[in-house]
Amino acid sequence: FDDAEDFVDMYFRLRYRGKRNLYIQKDNKIISALQMISYPMTSCGTTIQTSYISGACTHPDYRKKGVMHKLLFQAFARMYSEGVLISTLIPEQPRLVDYYGCMGYVSVFNYSKRIWELAEISETDENIRIERK
Numbered sequence: 001f002d003d004a005e006d007f008v009d010m011y012f013r014l015r016y017r018g019k020r021n022l023y024i025q026k027d028n029k030i031i032s033a034l035q036m037i038s039y040p041m042t043s044c045g046t047t048i049q050t051s052y053i054s055g056a057c058t059h060p061d062y063r064k065k066g067v068m069h070k071l072l073f074q075a076f077a078r079m080y081s082e083g084v085l086i087s088t089l090i091p092e093q094p095r096l097v098d099y100y101g102c103m104g105y106v107s108v109f110n111y112s113k114r115i116w117e118l119a120e121i122s123e124t125d126e127n128i129r130i131e132r133k
Contacts, residue, residue: 015054016035017035017037020035020037020038021033021034021035021036022034022074024067024071029059030059031061031062031067032057032058032062032067032068032071033055033057034053034055034057034068034072035053035054035055036051036052036053036075036079036087037051037053037054038050038051038052039088041086050084050086050087051075051079051086051087051088052087053075053088053089054089056072056089069103072103075087087105089105
């Protein structure tokens, strides 16, 4: 992954928990790994536990051999045994959307970012509230 060093430091300081990791070994080497981060989600006033799949990776020599498929099914079984019925992830690359789709994941939203200049916003625009302090 090409994450910035300060992000990686923050991630391991605040989110990383060894007990949430799963991996597959071959010849005493980890060939595939992922982390399941507990992530509560709230909708319509109800909070449910979900598991966010993070850092899913497979050594290049073992890709397209079903290793990640096997690892994800182990993750699903563990989540289910813990009462977690929803799993989320953000594919690292667009080409992985179809791969994870074969595992049951679907896109539920699209994300985009737009920076507004204050001059572009008027108080009559729909769905925009301007607050003055």
